[in-house]
Amino acid sequence: MLLSYDRLGGLRFGLWAITIAICLFLLLPVLFIAALSFGSSQWLVFPPPAWTWRWYGELFADPRWLAAAWTSLKVGALVTICSVVLGLLASFALVRGKFPGRLWLKALFLTPMVLPVVVFAVALYALFLRIGLSGTLIGFVIAHTILAFPFAVISITNALETFDKSIEDAAILCGASPWLAKWKVTLPAIRLGLFSAALFSFLISWDEVVVAIFMASPTLQTLPVRIWGALRQDLTPVIAAASTILVVLTLILMAVAGLVRKVFAK
Amino acid sequence: MTDSFLTISGFRKTFGSIVAVEDVSLNIPKGEFLTFLGPSGSGKSTTLYAVAGFDDPSAGDISIDGRSILATPPHKRNIGMVFQRYTLFPHLPVGENIAFPLRVRGHSAADIAKTVKAMLSLVRLEGFEDRLPAQLSGGQQQRVALARALAYDPPVLLMDEPLSALDKKLREEIQVEIRRIHQETGVTILYVTHDQEEALRLSDRIAVFNHGRIEQVGSGEDLYARPATRFVAGFIGDSNFLKVREVERRGSAASAILPDGTRIENIPAHAGNGHAATPELMVRPQSLKFVQGSGAGLAVKVKDVTFLGDTSSVLLETGWGQEIWLRGAGSAVKTNALSGPLHVEWNPADSHLFC
Ligand SMILES: Nc1ncnc2c1ncn2[C@@H]1O[C@H](COP(=O)(O)OP(=O)(O)O)[C@@H](O)[C@H]1O
Ligand SMILES: [Mg+2]
Numbered sequence: 001m002l003l004s005y006d007r008l009g010g011l012r013f014g015l016w017a018i019t020i021a022i023c024l025f026l027l028l029p030v031l032f033i034a035a036l037s038f039g040s041s042q043w044l045v046f047p048p049p050a051w052t053w054r055w056y057g058e059l060f061a062d063p064r065w066l067a068a069a070w071t072s073l074k075v076g077a078l079v080t081i082c083s084v085v086l087g088l089l090a091s092f093a094l095v096r097g098k099f100p101g102r103l104w105l106k107a108l109f110l111t112p113m114v115l116p117v118v119v120f121a122v123a124l125y126a127l128f129l130r131i132g133l134s135g136t137l138i139g140f141v142i143a144h145t146i147l148a149f150p151f152a153v154i155s156i157t158n159a160l161e162t163f164d165k166s167i168e169d170a171a172i173l174c175g176a177s178p179w180l181a182k183w184k185v186t187l188p189a190i191r192l193g194l195f196s197a198a199l200f201s202f203l204i205s206w207d208e209v210v211v212a213i214f215m216a217s218p219t220l221q222t223l224p225v226r227i228w229g230a231l232r233q234d235l236t237p238v239i240a241a242a243s244t245i246l247v248v249l250t251l252i253l254m255a256v257a258g259l260v261r262k263v264f265a266k
Numbered sequence: 267m268t269d270s271f272l273t274i275s276g277f278r279k280t281f282g283s284i285v286a287v288e289d290v291s292l293n294i295p296k297g298e299f300l301t302f303l304g305p306s307g308s309g310k311s312t313t314l315y316a317v318a319g320f321d322d323p324s325a326g327d328i329s330i331d332g333r334s335i336l337a338t339p340p341h342k343r344n345i346g347m348v349f350q351r352y353t354l355f356p357h358l359p360v361g362e363n364i365a366f367p368l369r370v371r372g373h374s375a376a377d378i379a380k381t382v383k384a385m386l387s388l389v390r391l392e393g394f395e396d397r398l399p400a401q402l403s404g405g406q407q408q409r410v411a412l413a414r415a416l417a418y419d420p421p422v423l424l425m426d427e428p429l430s431a432l433d434k435k436l437r438e439e440i441q442v443e444i445r446r447i448h449q450e451t452g453v454t455i456l457y458v459t460h461d462q463e464e465a466l467r468l469s470d471r472i473a474v475f476n477h478g479r480i481e482q483v484g485s486g487e488d489l490y491a492r493p494a495t496r497f498v499a500g501f502i503g504d505s506n507f508l509k510v511r512e513v514e515r516r517g518s519a520a521s522a523i524l525p526d527g528t529r530i531e532n533i534p535a536h537a538g539n540g541h542a543a544t545p546e547l548m549v550r551p552q553s554l555k556f557v558q559g560s561g562a563g564l565a566v567k568v569k570d571v572t573f574l575g576d577t578s579s580v581l582l583e584t585g586w587g588q589e590i591w592l593r594g595a596g597s598a599v600k601t602n603a604l605s606g607p608l609h610v611e612w613n614p615a616d617s618h619l620f621c
Contacts, residue, residue: 174367
């Protein structure tokens with residue numbers, strides 16, 4: 001290699017500095033919020049004068065926060081199921097199908113990834129108002145499923161493309177009907193892709209805020225929407241506590257995912 | 267043939283405008299080991315897949331025991347198959363892979379355990395039940411695939427180049443195993459390969475495929491000694507194809523005059539010259555002998571000698587400038603005797619005229 005790390009000389013320290021700066025930029029806000037959520041100051045003074053669990057106590061005592069968390073979990077779970085099931089069906093069509101316009105269809109499936117999310121949110125809001133889905137759980141699930149679907153399609157088509165169809169054929173010759181062969185052989189073989197699709201789908205719904213703001217009603221809010229709403233009313237450390245919980249749950253999910261992947265890889 | 271068990275008649279398969287198989291008919295008696303041999307793209311796999319049921323024929327019929335199987339979907343045909351690629355179910359251990367066809371058929375647990383054991387011992391992999399496919403070598407995976415395909419005692423076993431991904435030594439080892447398993451089980455085997463040595467080693471009969479047709483069906487010896495077409499003569503064993511100036515046919519024999527005027531009588535003559543426009547005389551390098559003394563035979567010059575241990579190969583040039591090979595025992599081809607103009611001859615009955 002012409003541009004080798006060892007030959008960079010003094011420039012290496014420059015690279016190190018940039019790397020550290022980027023890491024700090026990514027980590028500091030999160031750490032900052034976490035620290036504030038344990039700070040005793042009502043006015044979010046930093047560094048906190050003393051440490052306390054008080055804001056977490058207030059958070060868990062407030063039914064509005066609990067309802068928001070429950071909504072988030074419910075929407076996330078339903079979105080995960082819908083997006084994986086639809087993604088699986090779409091992937092079979094895209095990978096195995098031999099119809100004209102296959103690539104166009106794939107491009108269409110991926111548009112929610114690149115479409116400006118505000119545009120998408122406004123359009124969906126207008127539509128849902130008309131058909132009475134705005135402010136409903138179903139509306140939430142449909143909206144987030146559309147956002148999560150492209151990621152499910154990508155994960156599952158990748159898995160399906162690397163899966164040799166001859167293995168499914170072998171199962172069929174062994175006496176399994178085409179459906180049974182898919183259920184007993186193909187799905188278990190691509191389970192890592194299905195798992196990634198589920199994880200992505202849940203996380204996308206879990207921390208999505210723009211579309212959720214449009215979908216929400218005063219009685220139906222997800223956690224990010226509730227944080228956003230609370231922020232505009234008053235600045236309290238309870239928000240920091242809620243944000244910290246959001247981050248911690250995400251981290252736990254990622255850790256579990258890493259573990260599952262390690263076990264699968266064996 | 268009355269004893270045909272698996273019958274393919276007038277099978278034709280097209281993919282759009284591509285003709286994969288022109289016209290294939292075969293009668294395969296029960297228990298036979300028949301190999302499809304031919305170059306890549308000649309329609310071997312397409313024919314095999316039609317028997318398996320993955321592709322419907324464009325024309326023709328396939329029957330087992332006198333009953334057409336075309337209306338039966340592949341999972342109900344009860345046919346075993348080993349594929350070119352590794353097709354063990356990656357998430358199941360070896361034992362469960364072999365048990366899979368039995369579980370699908372609803373066999374009892376005791377029966378499954380017994381059969382899995384018997385199959386593992388048939389392919390000499392006792393004690394491998396709990397390994398995952400990824401922990402096996404390529405050769406072991408194909409042996410498990412063979413065990414899985416035989417577990418439900420199918421009347422017909424299909425094998426599509428199952429050894430092509432393995433190295434030569436391992437390939438020969440497993441060929442011996444396949445031969446033994448065929449003898450022990452008596453299953454009817456259709457085997458696909460493009461490797462003539464493999465075909466000769468394994469098969470009772472070989473069907474030579476070319477451009478979507480069968481050029482000839484016969485035992486290895488038949489194909490080698492009595493090739494029906496120029497393609498078979500060139501595909502099985504080594505061969506020289508001499509140019510011919512004139513042919514006089516008399517029934518199944520003919521006389522040929524070579525470009526330098528040499529006249530050869532009583533050569534078996536065949537019509538199958540494929541695409542070549544001019545007649546050709548085929549003679550194996552082993553059939554050629556140097557003539558002691560002078561006069562008779564075909565005048566040649568020696569261009570090169572290659573020592574090959576047991577034998578030597580000699581590159582010769584004929585009077586009209588064509589290069590041909592002679593192969594003989596090392597002692598019969600003494601290098602010091604190979605100078606100046608020489609003559610070679612052969613038994614005309616061992617050569618073939620394709621016109
Ligand atoms: N699904 C298919 N679509 C189009 N052409 C095909 C298909 N399968 C096979 N062919 C063509 O049919 C011919 C025979 O193929 P195949 O039976 O696989 O040959 P072989 O197994 O002897 O190498 C080839 O020219 C191949 O390109
Ligand atoms: Mg093939």
